[in-house]
Amino acid sequence: MKRRWSSFSDWLDHRTGVQTAVRQFLYEEIPASSGWHQIFGSVAVFLFLVQAFTGALLAFNYAPTPGDAYNSVRYILTELTGGRLIRGLHHWGASMMIVVVVLHMVQVFLYGAYKKPREATWMVGVVLLLVTLAYGLTGYLLPWDNRAYWGTVITTRIAGSAPVVGPYLTRLLGGGGAVGVVTFARFYGMHVLLLPPATILLIALHVFLVRKHGVAPAPGDELLPRKQFFPAQVFKDTVAIFVAFAILYTLALVARVPLEQLADPTDATYVPRPEWYFLFLFQTLKLFPGPLEVLGSVVLPGVAVLTLILVPFLDRSRLVKVTKRTFALGVVVLAAIGWGGLTAAAIATTPKPQEAAQIDYSAPTDWLQLTPQEMSGIAYFRQEHCVSCHATGDGSSKLGPDLTQASIHKDAAWMIQHFKRPSAMRPGSAMPPIQLSDAQLNSLAAFLLKLNPTNASALGNAPDFATAGALVYQANQCGGCHSVNGMGMKIGPSLNGLAQRRSRSWVEEHFANPESLSPGTMMPPYSLTPKDMENLTTYLFSLPDTGGSQ
Amino acid sequence: MDNVSGPTATASDGVTRRSFYVAAIYGLGALIGAALGLPAAIYLLFPPKIRSADPFVEIGDVTSLAADSPTEMTFRRNRTDGWKVSSEKATAWVVKHADNSVTAFGPQCTHLGCAYHWDDGKTLFMCPCHNSFFSIDGKVTSGPAPRPLDRYETRIDGKKLLVGPLLAPEKHA
Numbered sequence: 007m008k009r010r011w012s013s014f015s016d017w018l019d020h021r022t023g024v025q026t027a028v029r030q031f032l033y034e035e036i037p038a039s040s041g042w043h044q045i046f047g048s049v050a051v052f053l054f055l056v057q058a059f060t061g062a063l064l065a066f067n068y069a070p071t072p073g074d075a076y077n078s079v080r081y082i083l084t085e086l087t088g089g090r091l092i093r094g095l096h097h098w099g100a101s102m103m104i105v106v107v108v109l110h111m112v113q114v115f116l117y118g119a120y121k122k123p124r125e126a127t128w129m130v131g132v133v134l135l136l137v138t139l140a141y142g143l144t145g146y147l148l149p150w151d152n153r154a155y156w157g158t159v160i161t162t163r164i165a166g167s168a169p170v171v172g173p174y175l176t177r178l179l180g181g182g183g184a185v186g187v188v189t190f191a192r193f194y195g196m197h198v199l200l201l202p203p204a205t206i207l208l209i210a211l212h213v214f215l216v217r218k219h220g221v222a223p224a225p226g227d228e229l230l231p232r233k234q235f236f237p238a239q240v241f242k243d244t245v246a247i248f249v250a251f252a253i254l255y256t257l258a259l260v261a262r263v264p265l266e267q268l269a270d271p272t273d274a275t276y277v278p279r280p281e282w283y284f285l286f287l288f289q290t291l292k293l294f295p296g297p298l299e300v301l302g303s304v305v306l307p308g309v310a311v312l313t314l315i316l317v318p319f320l321d322r323s324r325l326v327k328v329t330k331r332t333f334a335l336g337v338v339v340l341a342a343i344g345w346g347g348l349t350a351a352a353i354a355t356t357p358k359p360q361e362a363a364q365i366d367y368s369a370p371t372d373w374l375q376l377t378p379q380e381m382s383g384i385a386y387f388r389q390e391h392c393v394s395c396h397a398t399g400d401g402s403s404k405l406g407p408d409l410t411q412a413s414i415h416k417d418a419a420w421m422i423q424h425f426k427r428p429s430a431m432r433p434g435s436a437m438p439p440i441q442l443s444d445a446q447l448n449s450l451a452a453f454l455l456k457l458n459p460t461n462a463s464a465l466g467n468a469p470d471f472a473t474a475g476a477l478v479y480q481a482n483q484c485g486g487c488h489s490v491n492g493m494g495m496k497i498g499p500s501l502n503g504l505a506q507r508r509s510r511s512w513v514e515e516h517f518a519n520p521e522s523l524s525p526g527t528m529m530p531p532y533s534l535t536p537k538d539m540e541n542l543t544t545y546l547f548s549l550p551d552t553g554g555s556q
Numbered sequence: 557m558d559n560v561s562g563p564t565a566t567a568s569d570g571v572t573r574r575s576f577y578v579a580a581i582y583g584l585g586a587l588i589g590a591a592l593g594l595p596a597a598i599y600l601l602f603p604p605k606i607r608s609a610d611p612f613v614e615i616g617d618v619t620s621l622a623a624d625s626p627t628e629m630t631f632r633r634n635r636t637d638g639w640k641v642s643s644e645k646a647t648a649w650v651v652k653h654a655d656n657s658v659t660a661f662g663p664q665c666t667h668l669g670c671a672y673h674w675d676d677g678k679t680l681f682m683c684p685c686h687n688s689f690f691s692i693d694g695k696v697t698s699g700p701a702p703r704p705l706d707r708y709e710t711r712i713d714g715k716k717l718l719v720g721p722l723l724a725p726e727k728h729a
Contacts, residue, residue: 248584
């Protein structure tokens with residue numbers, strides 16, 4: 007067997023040369039000083055491969071047009087097993103790649119590894135950094151939620167403000183500053199068709215140049231015997247890759263990647279923010295008010311990139327030990343302080359989202375379809391701690407029966423009697439009577455009738471503001487005039503889609519004094535406590551817009 | 557890569573360290589591969605969790621149907637296709653039997669999918685494409701059709717007739 011294998015590999019090597027090539031790659035000699043500080047390049051290449059892999063997987067279930075894009079991302083997150091993990095890896099992988107590429111650059115800079123004859127290697131590396139940032143910029147738009155949309159509006163405006171080329175850039179990005187289908191298609195095309203092959207070519211060129219000139223030595227290396235790349239250095243690279251991967255995986259599993267509501271170009275209240283690694287640029291912009299803005303948006307970043315590319319020509323001094331490169335260290339520290347300060351300032355000035363309760367659209371939002379009565383049922387369900395004795399479709403064994411099982415769902419009248427005197431309806435039942443009014447028990451029954459094994463966890467996502475808001479809605483009998491999700495009367499307007507029609511402050515003022523805002527209205531004034539007002543308004547604003555068709 | 561033989565280390569200490577390196581490289585690599593490959597396979601192969609509502613839609617009033625007289629009924633239903641939910645028109649040939657039970661046939665001939673119709677004169681379902689004929693209970697009486705007409709799942713709720721998804725052919729073939 008072994009002989010057959012070795013004769014096969016001899017044949018393969020003779021015909022293709024693949025083993026000789028691998029051998030040359032692995033047994034390339036590296037300076038004696040090589041070690042742990044040179045792992046970042048390998049980690050960056052690895053992260054690129056993870057991005058390519060997870061990106062392809064996402065593309066298998068992604069519709070690259072606005073609107074559909076959002077729905078397909080939701081589909082990946084809520085319907086597909088493992089979809090959340092794959093998107094998490096891609097999302098956090100992007101951030102991590104930027105971190106690692108920058109660390110790689112800082113290491114090369116500190117060690118002076120860009121010096122003669124490695125100038126070209128450095129310059130290709132700077133281009134790779136820009137390509138990495140371009141991925142972040144174009145990928146940001148693709149989920150097509152509010153965050154994506156408004157972030158990209160800013161980006162395209164900045165591009166448009168560039169001197170001379172601005173109008174052309176605007177046209178290239180697909181429109182007069184507006185972000186629409188054309189811009190989306192261009193960004194998507196860049197992200198998946200143009201940038202990946204460019205990256206592969208640039209990485210190949212970068213690695214070729216590293217091999218051509220050899221790994222950069224440290225002063226004193228020439229006196230020491232050279233080492234081999236495999237296996238000691240490959241081992242160090244692999245360990246570093248594994249650590250990076252473990253961090254990335256943990257992030258993808260633990261940190262939820264948000265998906266906000268579908269992009270709404272008419273939402274004037276949205277406060278856009280770019281991804282964290284662009285925050286410093288965003289903040290720089292604010293330092294240059296009015297006509298000087300172009301300095302911060304285009305000129306300064308342009309000069310910075312140019313300086314970065316020209317680093318090997320600005321510093322042509324002899325190679326010295328890294329510990330003696332105090333000037334380089336100073337530059338890095340200053341850059342870090344500058345970057346950190348700008349980023350911190352940007353974070354500090356980010357206003358808190360005015361709606362304290364943000365809906366997470368990356369989880370199933372079946373609860374949005376519930377009527378206010380069923381929603382208030384969830385409030386009683388939580389208030390009475392039903393889950394301490396009952397399972398809800400998660401298979402756990404508890405004292406009472408699983409409430410998602412159809413067999414225990416009789417009609418509402420039976421359930422209400424059962425709630426009041428459990429043992430009268432089910433002899434021997436250990437359940438304590440529930441001390442609620444008939445109307446409240448009715449809500450609880452309505453919710454339980456809606457509950458089944460497939461929607462239990464999705465309904466469990468209902469946020470507290472919604473259940474609390476529904477309680478206020480029920481207590482004030484709003485359903486006597488208005489309808490929500492098809493339930494209620496049609497005397498007043500349907501409350502679905504209220505967020506599209508009115509501002510929050512209008513609604514809050516309207517509660518207090520309807521006559522002042524809609525003269526001749528039948529609606530009586532309501533004096534709600536601030537907390538009730540907030541919960542009710544937030545709940546009503548979260549209702550899906552059904553176009554009044556339900 | 558172990559058949560790629562590099563210059564051999566002389567000290568046995570060096571050999572064990574070398575084999576530790578190689579084992580670690582392969583081991584960590586395999587771990588990463590599995591951690592990525594397994595979820596990818598699950599993501600691609602597991603069916604989506606369809607959280608659709610009740611698949612049954614009301615298509616009409618049972619009491620308005622005459623017994624043993626097939627009626628073509630059209631209705632709209634939501635079809636979930638991946639991330640898209642589209643409302644589409646659907647048709648059923650509905651037969652009310654003497655015992656008030658109801659059968660709803662899918663509108664396509666089981667031969668090549670043409671639309672068939674009920675021929676009152678012959679009291680048979682007739683497909684004009686290749687002259688397949690089906691009896692009122694959907695069985696093939698003549699022609700090239702390979703199996704009886706497909707049926708919808710049905711449910712009667714008071715007066716309302718509801719139809720669900722088309723049953724798989726094996727179930728009634």
